[in-house]
Amino acid sequence: MSARTLVLLRHGRTAYNAAGRLQGQVDIPLDDVGRWQADESARALLTRETPTLIVTSDLGRAADTARVLGEAAGVRVVADERLRERSFGAWEGMLREEMLAGWPEEFAAWRKGEEPTTTGAETRAAVGVRMVEAIEEHVAGLDAGETLVVVSHGAAISIAITALLGLDPDGWKGVQGAHNAHWSVLQASGAGAVPAWRLAAHNIGPDFAPDHWAAGPDWQSAASSV
Template identity: 60%
Template sequence: MTAGTVVLVRHGRTAYNATLRLQGQIDIPLDDVGRWQAAEGAAALASSHRADRIVTSDLTRAADTAAAYAASYGGPVVQTDARLRERSFGAWEGLLASEIRESWPDEYDAWRRGAEPAAAGAESKADVAARMLAAVAEHAESMGEDETLVLVSHGAAISLGVTALLGLDATAWRGLSGMHNVHWSHLHRAAAGATPSWRLVAHNVGAGYPIDHWQAGPDWNLEPGPESA
């Protein structure tokens, strides 16, 4: 047996997200907008998916997003699994793109083309995909086909995990768009013997706000307009 539905959710916004710093596995908390996103996203997610099991990365930004989702509908106790952490980016963590480009120009250009930033000491795509795939399989295997598993994780880790669940080469295939904060991917288990074992039903789904409003937070409509500039 295995869960029939798997949903992978990205955490809410942090100060590093807002300033475009590469987070990796630095344990950054949600900012005010991120907490609002977690609450709004939780209600939207619970309206379509009520998890029978919730598992989160042990990093604070993911764990707090998972807690908001569980609280929104009285869901099960949230479990943690370090395999759902973000990809480690080694020496690049905490830096702006401009800072990375200045110190590692060749590595940065190669990374933007999809190569591995080996000189930075980053975790490989293959390793991230493997640990994500193992976590999904382990948590799903004891669940029933009518049950839903929700996992709260991170942008790069989710993209690599979904790619692996679809049976694609996570080291080379780059066909998924990046995830917005508190948006999710939804997969269904395929019929026995089918290839791949999982089918992607939806990707990068959220609470329904225009993305500029979502990123600005609850006070988006209080931003000064051109007439007040």
């Protein structure tokens, strides 16, 4: 391991995020608010970090968020399908009410922290394996002191952090998902240290109130019309 800093950035908002639909690996583009978030996030992130390489999920919402950051930083962007969101099988694209109606017992178990078993969902362990594999491969190509930025998805990032901290993604679920276009920072531990990475910051983003961030640049007009 050579790079000392790893930044995990979640994509900007999509129409599915706004509606509360479970995205998984459905390839949904950024909406207007998501594009604004990507711009604001890139500016804020670059005041704190200096990316050497940006690697992104190949799904459009992440790739477009990465492109904005790459153009602002003057850094190349590489796509890697191993950084995709967790697949949720039959639940993908559904609202909470639809999942509850079709799979009441399994949905209730999932909300308690258990895992769906009949929807065809990818296991958390499998997501952790592919995310860590991709991250370690790209980190290995960087020199000491350089920074890797990975642009991915909410569940995938939480699972990756868990695995990078040496915890079991299937059994330990203590990392809350980041907001859209927010990021987490991990620092490499010393040689031979366990775990190999340490979490330095989580769910960091531009300095906007949560309501403003969720609603976008026209949030005051939207609020006054309610």
